[in-house]
Structure formats: structure tokens, C-alpha cells
Amino acid sequence: MQSGVAGTYDEMFEADGTVRPAYAGFRQWFEAQDRNWLKKQDHEAERFFRRTGITFNVYGEDAGEERLIPFDMIPRIITAQEWRKLSRGIEQRVRALNAFLQDLYHRQEIIRSGRLPVRLLQENQAFLPQMIDFTPPGGVYTHIVGIDLVRTGPDEFMVLEDNARTPSGVSYMLENRETMMAMFPELFSRIPVRPVSDYPRRLARSLAACAPDCAADRPVVAVLTPGIFNSAYFEHAFLADQMGAELVEGGDLRVVDGRIAMRTTTGYQPIDVLYRRVDDEYLDPLSFHPDSVLGIAGIMDVYRAGRITIANAPGTGISDDKAIYSFMPDIVEFYTGERPILGNVPTWRCSEPQALKYVLDNLAELVVKEVHGSGGYGMLIGPAASRKELALFEAKLRARPDNYIAQPTLALSTVPIFTRAGLAPRHVDLRPFVLVSPDGVDITPGGLTRVAIQKGSLVVNSSQGGGTKDSWVLAD
Amino acid sequence: MLGRSANGIFWMSRYLERAENVARLLDVGFRMALTRGNVSQEEEWHSVLTTIGQDAGFRARYDDYAGPQVFNYILRDKDNPLSVLRMIENARTNARSVRTSITREVWETTNEAWMVLRDMLARPVRERGLREALTAVRRQTMLVRGAMQGTMLRNEVFNFSRIGKFIERADNTARILDVKYYVLLPSVAWVGSSLDNVQWEAVLRSVAGDRAYRWLNAGALDPRGIAEFLILDQRFPRSLVFSYEKLNSNLRWLAREYGCETAVHQLVGEARNRLQETTINAIIDQGLHEFITGFIARNIHIATAIARDYRFVE
Numbered sequence: 182m183q184s185g186v187a188g189t190y191d192e193m194f195e196a197d198g199t200v201r202p203a204y205a206g207f208r209q210w211f212e213a214q215d216r217n218w219l220k221k222q223d224h225e226a227e228r229f230f231r232r233t234g235i236t237f238n239v240y241g242e243d244a245g246e247e248r249l250i251p252f253d254m255i256p257r258i259i260t261a262q263e264w265r266k267l268s269r270g271i272e273q274r275v276r277a278l279n280a281f282l283q284d285l286y287h288r289q290e291i292i293r294s295g296r297l298p299v300r301l302l303q304e305n306q307a308f309l310p311q312m313i314d315f316t317p318p319g320g321v322y323t324h325i326v327g328i329d330l331v332r333t334g335p336d337e338f339m340v341l342e343d344n345a346r347t348p349s350g351v352s353y354m355l356e357n358r359e360t361m362m363a364m365f366p367e368l369f370s371r372i373p374v375r376p377v378s379d380y381p382r383r384l385a386r387s388l389a390a391c392a393p394d395c396a397a398d399r400p401v402v403a404v405l406t407p408g409i410f411n412s413a414y415f416e417h418a419f420l421a422d423q424m425g426a427e428l429v430e431g432g433d434l435r436v437v438d439g440r441i442a443m444r445t446t447t448g449y450q451p452i453d454v455l456y457r458r459v460d461d462e463y464l465d466p467l468s469f470h471p472d473s474v475l476g477i478a479g480i481m482d483v484y485r486a487g488r489i490t491i492a493n494a495p496g497t498g499i500s501d502d503k504a505i506y507s508f509m510p511d512i513v514e515f516y517t518g519e520r521p522i523l524g525n526v527p528t529w530r531c532s533e534p535q536a537l538k539y540v541l542d543n544l545a546e547l548v549v550k551e552v553h554g555s556g557g558y559g560m561l562i563g564p565a566a567s568r569k570e571l572a573l574f575e576a577k578l579r580a581r582p583d584n585y586i587a588q589p590t591l592a593l594s595t596v597p598i599f600t601r602a603g604l605a606p607r608h609v610d611l612r613p614f615v616l617v618s619p620d621g622v623d624i625t626p627g628g629l630t631r632v633a634i635q636k637g638s639l640v641v642n643s644s645q646g647g648g649t650k651d652s653w654v655l656a657d
Numbered sequence: 658m659l660g661r662s663a664n665g666i667f668w669m670s671r672y673l674e675r676a677e678n679v680a681r682l683l684d685v686g687f688r689m690a691l692t693r694g695n696v697s698q699e700e701e702w703h704s705v706l707t708t709i710g711q712d713a714g715f716r717a718r719y720d721d722y723a724g725p726q727v728f729n730y731i732l733r734d735k736d737n738p739l740s741v742l743r744m745i746e747n748a749r750t751n752a753r754s755v756r757t758s759i760t761r762e763v764w765e766t767t768n769e770a771w772m773v774l775r776d777m778l779a780r781p782v783r784e785r786g787l788r789e790a791l792t793a794v795r796r797q798t799m800l801v802r803g804a805m806q807g808t809m810l811r812n813e814v815f816n817f818s819r820i821g822k823f824i825e826r827a828d829n830t831a832r833i834l835d836v837k838y839y840v841l842l843p844s845v846a847w848v849g850s851s852l853d854n855v856q857w858e859a860v861l862r863s864v865a866g867d868r869a870y871r872w873l874n875a876g877a878l879d880p881r882g883i884a885e886f887l888i889l890d891q892r893f894p895r896s897l898v899f900s901y902e903k904l905n906s907n908l909r910w911l912a913r914e915y916g917c918e919t920a921v922h923q924l925v926g927e928a929r930n931r932l933q934e935t936t937i938n939a940i941i942d943q944g945l946h947e948f949i950t951g952f953i954a955r956n957i958h959i960a961t962a963i964a965r966d967y968r969f970v971e
Contacts, residue, residue, distance in 0.1 A: 231772065232765055409754050418756040428757045432971065433659050444660045446813065446967040447915050 186606050186637075190334050190594040192257060193604075203258045203655065206372040210365075211255075219254070222364050223599060226252050229363070235356055235415055251648030252357060253598040254364070257609060257630035261657045264626060267338060267613070270523030271328050272622045273513060275615050278345055278500050280516035282322040285499060286312045296511050304583075306553070307498030309461065311468055315485055317494045319391040319619040324456075324492035325384070326615040327351075327629075331526070332594040339524045339591075340509070341610060345501040346493060347458050350629040350649075351614050352416035355380060355423075357651040358627070373656040375626040381423030383616055383623055388424075388454045390618040391490050395440070396453035402426040403443060405434075405457040407475045417458050426456070436479040441489045454490040455480075461495045503586050504530065504552045526591060532583035540587040541578060544571055547587045548639075549578070562639060564590050593639055596650065598632060608633045610641050611652060626654035660968035662755045663817045667969070669751035669767070670821035673798045676744040678829040678864075679709055680794035683728055685863040687787055690724055692855065702727040708836040711739060728787055733778040741794055742778045745771050748801075758814045762804040770797035813914060817967075819907045824960050827900035828953060833863050834887060835949045841880040842945060857883055864895040884945060885937035897952065901929040904959075911967075919966035924959050 193204045200208045230249050259267070284290050285308070291297045302308045327348030329341040358377055362369055385402060392400035406417035408430050421428035433443045434452070442449035457464065463473040468481040483489050499505065505512075507528040513521040529536035529547075540547060549561040561574045578585055597604035613628035630650040631641035641647040686705035690698040699722040706712040706727060714737060715730050733742045749771040756764055774797060782790050809815045834841075840856045857878045861867040870878075870886050890896045905925050912918045940948045964970065 232769055233761070409750065414753070418753075422757040426757075427659060429659065430661065433661050444968050444971065446658050446660055446663045446817075446911075447917075448968070 186592075186595055189592045189606070189608075190332060190337075191606055192332075192594055192596045192609070193255075194597075203260045207256065207258065207368070210368055210371060219599065220601070223254060226254065226360055226364060229360060230356075233356075235352070250353065250643045251634055252360065253632055253634075253648050253650050254361070255597050255599050255604065256361065256651045256653045257596050257611065258653045258655065259611075261655050263338075264654045266522065267330065268624045268626075270338070270521070271613060271615055271624055273517055273519065273522050274328060274340065274343065274509070275323065275326050275617060275622055277509075277513040277516045278326065278343060279320075279322050279617060281512050282345075282494070282497060282500050283316070283320065284516070286496065287314060287316075291512065291515055294515070296515055297505075297508055301502075301504055301508075302499070305499060305502060305504075307461075307496070307502055309496035309499075311481055311485070312494070312496040317391075317484075318393040318487060318490045321391050321492075321617050321619065322494040322497050323500070324388060324391060324494075324617055326617065327612045328615060330523070330611045330613070331591060332611075333592055334594075337524075339526050341526055342503075343501040343506065343509070344612070345497045346460070348612070348614065349413045349416055349458075350612055350631075350643075351380060352419040353649050354614065354625075354627055354629045354652065355419075357629075357649055361651045372653070374653045375656050377625050377627040380614065380625045381420060383625065384420065384456075385424040385426070387616040387618040387620070387623060388456055388490070388492055390620050391492065392453045393487050393490050395488055400453035401451065402454045402456065403429045403452045405429055405431070405455050405459055407431075407459050407463070411458070413458065420456075427452075431459070431473075431475045431477055434477040434480075436477070436483055439483060439486065439488055441477060441480055441483050452489065454492060456492045461498060464491070464495060502552060503550055504532070504583075507586060526588050529587040531578055531585040531587060536587075537578065537582045540585075541575060544575060544578075546590060548590050549574055549585050549587045552584050552586060562590065565637075565639075590639065596630070596632065598634065598648075598650075605636065607636070608639050608641065609650070627652045658758065658813045658817075660970070662758050662814070663967050664964065664969035665751040665755035666758060666814055666817045667821035667963070669748045669755065670818040671825040672744045672748035672751065673767075673801055674822045674825040675829065676741050676748070677795055677798040678826070679731060679741055679744070680791045680798075681865060682708060682833070682863050683731060684788070684791045685859045687724070687728065687784075687791075688862075689855070689859050698722075698724065704836050706731070708832050709739075710832075711737065714739075725781070725784060729781050732782055732790065742774060745774050745794075745797075755814075760804070760808040762808045763801065766797075766801045766804040770801055773797055813911060816907045816910050816914075820904060820963060823900040823904040823907070824956060824963070826895060827897055827904070828956050830864055830887060830895050830897060830900070831949055831953050831956065833860065834884070835946070835953065838884075838945045838949060841884045842941075853880075854878055860887075866893055866895060869893060881937055881941065884941070888940065889932065889935070889937060891933075898929070898932040901925065901932055905929045908963075919962075921959060921962040921966050924955075924962055928955060928959070 194200055227249060230252060281291065285302065292299050323345045325348060327344035327350065329344065330338050331341045332338050354377055388402050389400045402424065404417055404421040404426055406414060406428055408414065418428055427443060429443050434441055437449045440451040441455065442451045459475050462469045463475040465476050465478065465481045466473045467478050484491055506525065507530050509525055510521045529540050531537045531540055540549065545563045547563045551559045561570065563571070593608040593610065595606035596609050598607045609630050609632045611628050611630050614625050616623040630652040631643065632648045632650055633639060633641050634646060634648045682705055686701055689701045693701065702722040702724060703712065706715050709731070711731060715727065718736060719726055730737055732740060734740050737743065749767050752759060752764055752767040773793060777790055777793055805818060837860050840860065857880060858867055861870050861883060864887060866886065870883065874882060886893060886896065888897045891898055891902065893899055908922055908925055912922055
């Protein structure tokens, strides 16, 4: 009999080991398969990923070292009913994020109303003065958003993080599905899984809808990558390829006649929409990092003249900052006038003396994160930390309390992974991908499920050894 | 198409072509060395290194031309920036940087070529494993070429890859001729000895032309005929004239597609016409060596002009 981790919600099995309805069809299929054949398929999947070059580079290791993100064949399954609620909550949250950004860079009503302390902007590098009083083409700030969700119970989905800068991972959502369909085609004729494969088409359409006024009927879209040594290069190339867009680097671009143009074999050709996978600070050496070679000198001037769309808009990082995060329930309410459908994980802002005291007193039970960190770097997981690590973090917290937030160690839900010894529960999260254009908010039914491969681990980040699963949203 | 992508596909193609040709040259060098005495063996390996322009690099690290030392240097030495393994790696890096311009099949065969050869060349190659390694190099590069031929749109990307290939092929065939030209010169001492026969056959074999030549000439080998075959035979896919015929037509395709010619079209057109109009007797009268040296220099000049006219770099 199967079961999950005690005290944790397992997506596949009830506490008594019976299979949940969402997984009934999959379970039936799974039980009928020969274990050795499944093991072989598992091995095949890895070969497939290597051969197709679905790899990522890990910073800090040998340059050019390419690694695979482990793939697990047991899908994460979400029922139609669960998805309906999730997508309503996601849409509400994403609309609020855009309204929030529009407000922060214009009248700052939320600060005037006293709901958000002004110091959060003043001391925040992610807030870009270059964006003040400027409205991006189509009024869209966050063209692509990844909302990280975690689950702790049957009806307890929470937002762990909003990714409003340049969320990555969507290529894994697509390739994981391709892999599953190639390995187990019969599953998809038995179980009504909603397709995700049209994401690139939807992305292309959504980006084109945000083109500036100077664009022609068919706007020219390009994907800007830092280059082949970037950890997500595969994804950049993949998306450009699937959208039929050019994949450009900073060195291919320059300002020509007041527009951003790419160097083609026959001369410079203007670009209308730049889906950039380069961080704000590297985007324009004239406005930000003077020594950046990844960006384009003068692009911010062209942008402010309304002659190119940059997706996502520069300066969106202010909205997914971890210090801002704790205010999100208020932010959602302020801009939508509704109660947030999706909750936050309770968060202590260490900048507040009361909260800091609580965090220091309970450090061994909490997760502490850097306000500006990402990718699972520089965080403390209290229950898993040694005395030495705890002492180190205590010193860090005392020295710079405003650099940290703390959250309870959540019992993240589990989904089994396939191991040599059989099914074994592992913690997961879920990142659905959301597109925003003047035409509306478009959520692809699925997402990226990240899974902690190590037993008991709560860290799902691929940079920390996490793996991925195919994520199924069931049709009604 | 981006200038940088044109550059990437051009060099991807050049590296694959060169890796294949070097493998063939090594194969012949090995065969020649096996059938000869110690001194001549060293000479043979020396000439292989000279042909591919790696003699100086090799001499900087090694004192003598022992076979395994030479072929391991050429195949996989970490200090050799132009080892076969490095060329495949470069081809793959270029393919990766232009991934949106090539088909999935082309990318996968290139990636697989790199994975297979990286594993195969992870440890030093021994004499008895050499043939297998060389066969793998040829087979893997041919798979990529097959994927290109079979799956790629006949667009600018495809034409730039062909242009890279034929620039490289012309260069490689010319270099083989350059190092071995003296074997093909009519000489008073020529008696058509079996040693001469072996040498001539080796030249043909290193451009995969031995069987084709024998078939066309009913088995008879003669040096003038071989030189003519490698330079002027329009049917032979590794001859200079064939390479320039293709180079010219691929460049003409670009001119039509883009609606304009560049300086390079005239350069290549003229070079091709010269090859088509000349005869082997005229070349030998003028001096085979001078002819080849001039050809190689012009070929380099043309490659530079292509990069300039099509904005490969800023």
C-alpha cells in the first residue's frame, strides 16, 4: 500500500492509502505496466533529454558545464475544479500586479493611502526611476508572469512567490509533456488532459498585441538572450524557435533611426517587440550597468519614446520583491476591490522589530529568505540547518534585518516519484505561466511542477538539485 | 537572417567538413605509415601535420613523429585548439548558437556527433582503435550532412551552410595538393614504380577519390591525370572546380533572394571561370605549386569577403 509523508497532503493518495479520484485513471494504467519496462522508459527519458540538448548551465561550476534537470514520470494532476479556482485567483493577482506597477510609477496612490510604506520603494534597487511617468505600450507591465504556488491541504493553495521579471521554466512545461506523450501515448487517449502545446503561439500573439504604434501589421518580435552560456539558453532558443522569432544577442542590436534594429545579412532591420531574457540592470549600459555587453546602448531612450515594446517592462522587479510580497493581500484588495482568492504564505518582515524578535526566537522552525534573492540561493531552512548555520544566520539577521523575511516551514504537498524501489512521496510546487496583453489575461492550463528529489527536502529549485514533472490539468 | 547566425551556420559547416577531411587524411597517413619503414613513417606523419597546418603546434610539444603521438594530438589533444574533437565541439557550439535556424534533426545529429565522439575520444586512441575512431568521425559528420540535406528548407540558412562547406572543401583539397604536389609532377626519374603508385593512390584516397578515379580511367594511374581529376573534374564532388561551381551557385542564390550582388559575387565568378577555362597542361606549365598557393590565398580572401559583405560581425 502506498501513502504519503505523515502530516503532509499527498496529491495522489489519501492518508489511508486509497488513491484520490484525480489519479484513479493514472493509477489504473500504472499498475498494469511492467515495472522493468517503466524503468527502461525512465532511462530512455534521460537519453532523450541529453540528445535533444534540454540542459541548463549551473553558475559557479565549470564554464559550459551542461546539466540535466531530473525528470520524473509520475505526473502532477490537477482537477478541473481545482484549476478553475486557481486560475481565477491567478488572474486576480496578475491584474493587481499590473495595476500596482502602473500606480507605483505614476501617482503612487497606495503609498498616499498609507497601505505601503514608502521606504520599500526608496531603498529598493528594483524600483527604476527611468520608468516614472512612463506607460509601456498597451499599458502592460508584466507580459509573462510565473506564479509559484504551494499546497498544504485539500483546499489550501498559497502563492509562494510572484515572478514578474523574466520567469523561466516554460520550456520544461512543454518538453515534459512532449516526453510523456512520446513515452506513454496511450495515457493521453485514456485521460482527458488539457493540452499546453499552444503556449508558444499564445505567447507570440500576446506579445504582438503589445506592439508599439510604429509597428507594421505583423510586428517583428525577437527574443533577447545573454548567449549560449546562460543557464536558460536552451529555453530562449526553444521559445524563439517555436514562435518563429529571431533569437538575438546584445551584439546584434543597435539604435538605427530612433528604433532598435538587428544586424541581418542584408542590413539593419527594426524590431517592434523585444522579449528580453536579460535582467534590467544589463539592458542598457547607458542607463544601468555601464560595462554591460548583454544589452543595447540607448534602448531606454527608444523605449521611452514609445518606439519599442520591452517584455517584461523594466522595473517590474519591484512588484515581486520578497519585501513587497508580504503586502500582496493588501495590494490585491486595494486594486481589485475584492478579497484575494489565493492567499499568501504567512511572512515575517524582519525589518520590523517585533517580527525580528519572533524570527530570532524561532529560527530553527522557520525558513529565512533574502529579500532580493532568487533561485534558492542564500536561504536558511531552519529545521534542516546545523547549529553553526543557525548561528551564522542569526548574525546576518541582526546585522541587516531589513534584508530578510521569514516564513513558517510549510508542509508542502507531495506527489510520488518513480524510484527503483517503487513510488516515494516528494515535495512539490507549481508554477503556472500567465500571459498579459491588452486583450486580456491568458493562463495556460498546466505549468511547471518542480519536485525535491531528495527525501524530505523542501527545496525544489533546479539550481539546488530539484527535478520536474509533467503537470496535468484535467478537462471537465 | 541575423549576420551572427549566418556566421554561426557558415562555421558550423566548415568545422564539420574539416573534421571529416582530417579524419580521412589521418586514415591515409596511417595506412601509408604502416606500409613503410621507420624513417618514411615519420615523414608521412610529418606531411599529414603539415597538410592540416598543425606541424608547428605539434613540434612545440613533441620531439618526434611517433604515430600514436601524432594521431592523438590531431584527434583529441587538449592543447590542440584544432583537434578533431575541438572542431566537433566548435561545430556544436555554433549549432547551438543558431539553433533557431536549423531543424531539430540537424541539431540532434550535431549534438549526438559531439556526444559520441566525446565519449570515444575520452581516452587516448591506440593503433588498433584508430580506424574505428576515424570511421566514427566520418559517419557522424555524414549523418549531420544527411540531416541537413533531408530536412532543411532551401533558404538563406541552407545556402550559408553550403557556402561554408565548399569554402572549406576547396581549401582542404588544395592543401592536400599543396603538400603532395611534387609527387604529381612529371619527373625524369619517373618510372612508375610501385612506390609512386602507392603515393598517388594515397592522394586520391585522402579525398575519397580513389575508386572514382579508377572507374573513370579503367584502373590506370598517372600523375597528370590525378592532378586534373582533383582540380578540374566537374563530376568529382571534392575537386576545386566542383567546389567553386557550388560556391558560385549558392552565392548566386543569395543574390537573387536578396535582390543584390556584392563584391564577392564577382570574385567567385571570376575564380570559377578561370577554373573552367584552364587545362591541366596550362596549370603545370605555369607551375602546379604556384597555382595551388595562389588558389589557397584567393580562397581565404573570398571567405573574408563573404563575412564582410553579409555582416557576419559588427
